[in-house]
Amino acid sequence: MGSACIKITKYFLFLFSLLFLILGGVILGFGVWILADKSSFIFVLQSSSSVFNVGAYVFISVGAVTMFMGLLGCVGAVKEVRCLLGLYFVFLLLVLIAQVTAGVLFYFNMGKVKQEMGSIVIKLIRDYKDGEKDRLQQGWDYVQAQGKCCGWASPYNWTENAELMNRTTVTYPCSCEVKDDNNNSSSYLTSNGFCEHPSSNMTQSGNNPDYWPVYQDGCMQKVQEWLQDNLGIILGVCVGIAFIELLGMLLSICLCRHIHSEDYSKVPKY
Numbered sequence: 165m166g167s168a169c170i171k172i173t174k175y176f177l178f179l180f181s182l183l184f185l186i187l188g189g190v191i192l193g194f195g196v197w198i199l200a201d202k203s204s205f206i207f208v209l210q211s212s213s214s215v216f217n218v219g220a221y222v223f224i225s226v227g228a229v230t231m232f233m234g235l236l237g238c239v240g241a242v243k244e245v246r247c248l249l250g251l252y253f254v255f256l257l258l259v260l261i262a263q264v265t266a267g268v269l270f271y272f273n274m275g276k277v278k279q280e281m282g283s284i285v286i287k288l289i290r291d292y293k294d295g296e297k298d299r300l301q302q303g304w305d306y307v308q309a310q311g312k313c314c315g316w317a318s319p320y321n322w323t324e325n326a327e328l329m330n331r332t333t334v335t336y337p338c339s340c341e342v343k344d345d346n347n348n349s350s351s352y353l354t355s356n357g358f359c360e361h362p363s364s365n366m367t368q369s370g371n372n373p374d375y376w377p378v379y380q381d382g383c384m385q386k387v388q389e390w391l392q393d394n395l396g397i398i399l400g401v402c403v404g405i406a407f408i409e410l411l412g413m414l415l416s417i418c419l420c421r422h423i424h425s426e427d428y429s430k431v432p433k434y
Contacts, residue, residue, distance in 0.1 A: 169422075170419065170422050173415055173418050173419045173422075174241050174242070174244065174419055175241075176411075176415055177237060177240075177241040177412065177415040177416060177419055178237070178238055178241040178242060180237070180408055180411055180412045180415065181233075181234045181235075181236075181237025181238045181240075181241060181252070181412060182234065182238055183234075183408060184230060184233065184234035184237065184405070184408055184409070184412060185230075185231050185234025185235060185238065186234075187230065187234075187401065187404070187405050187408070188226075188227050188228070188229070188230030188231035188232075188233070188234055189227065189231055190227070190401065191223055191226055191227035191230060191401070191405075192223070192224055192227025192228055192230075192231065193227070194223050194227070194398075195220045195221065195222070195223030195224035195225075195226075195227060196220075196224060199220045222266075226259070226262075229255070229259065230259065230405070232255075233252060233255045233256060233259070236248050236251055236252045236255065237249075237252045237412060237416065240252055240416070241419065244419070244423050246420050246423050249416045249419060249420040249423075250416075250420060252412070252416050253413050253416045253417060253420070256409045256412055256413045256416070257413065259409065260406060260409050260410075260413075263402060263405070263406060267402070278388070281387070282316060282384065285304070285316045285383070286316055286321065286324070288300060288301070288304055289304075289315065289316065289321050289322055289324060289325060290324045290325055291325075292304075292325055292327075292328075292337075293327060294327060294328075294357045294358040295357050301356070302356060304339075305337075305338070305339035305355070305356050306339070307383055307387070308337065308339040308340050308379075308383060309339045309340075309343075309355065311383050311386040311387070311390075312342075312343075312379050312381070312386075313340075313379050313381045313382055313383035313386050314337065314340035314378045314379045314380070314381070314382065314383070315340075315382050315383065316382055316383060316384050317382040317384055318380070318381075318382045319340060319373060319376060319378050319379070319380060319382070320373060321382070322336070322337055322340075322373065323373055327358075328358055328371065329370075329371055330371075331358070331360075331371040332370065332371070333360055333361070333371065334360070334361035334371060334372065334375045334376065335358050335359065335360050335361070335371050336358065336359060336361070336373070336376035336377070336378050337357075337358060337359075337378065338355035338356060338357055338358060338359040339355050339356065340376070340378035340379055341355065341359060341377055341378055342377055342378060342379055361375065361376075361377065
């Protein structure tokens with residue numbers, strides 16, 4: 165029965181380590197996605213604030229370390245090497261402590277992140293220039309078009325843009341224009357810059373936002389919902405990884421205790 169329990173423990177440890185290796189790849193891929201994504205709100209954030217760039221590199225580092233630990237667990241379980249199993253346990257403990265610390269820090273700084281987010285978007289709207297091929301502007305245009313929203317709190321945030329409000333005809337952000345969902349696929353393409361209302365009166369004395377054919381909802385709520393949805397996925401992955409970490413630590417200790425220290429036949433020779 166003792167030998168059978170050791171074999172079962174070894175196989176389960178290998179299975180959990182393999183799963184840990186895969187989840188490490190998921191974390192690493194998420195960090196790469198944050199840096200590489202150029203078409204969603206995450207690009208606006210990581211282009212405007214170094215916090216999100218640092219967070220992306222942290223995800224990449226943690227993912228790489230997690231994959232390395234998974235490899236240690238797999239080799240240590242198959243070869244029954246106590247040294248590798250001990251390193252596996254120590255790394256798991258350190259990563260678990262780091263995860264809890266990062267989660268606590270992020271939770272208590274959530275209000276600061278939301279405030280910084282609003283300041284970034286308001287500044288972006290204020291400095292927006294028509295016809296400029298700027299990736300940050302294109303990222304925000306994508307958010308407004310895909311989120312079917314306009315401005316941060318409301319479309320009136322665009323009244324802070326001096327270039328737009330100096331127009332003498334009814335002119336509005338093109339990406340805010342209300343699209344017909346029953347139209348063809350071209351209606352889903354993101355428009356950039358400022359558009360003039362086709363029925364605008366050329367003798368009008370100013371650009372009145374009340375006549376803009378744009379979405380009336382601000383993007384603040386939609387962006388926060390987007391972040392909440394993605395944070396839910398991230399938290400779910402972290403909880404799953406933490407559960408696997410605890411099981412991996414338990415299995416590694418059990419296997420390490422049942423491997424005879426005097427059996428050096430398992431240690432690789434160089």
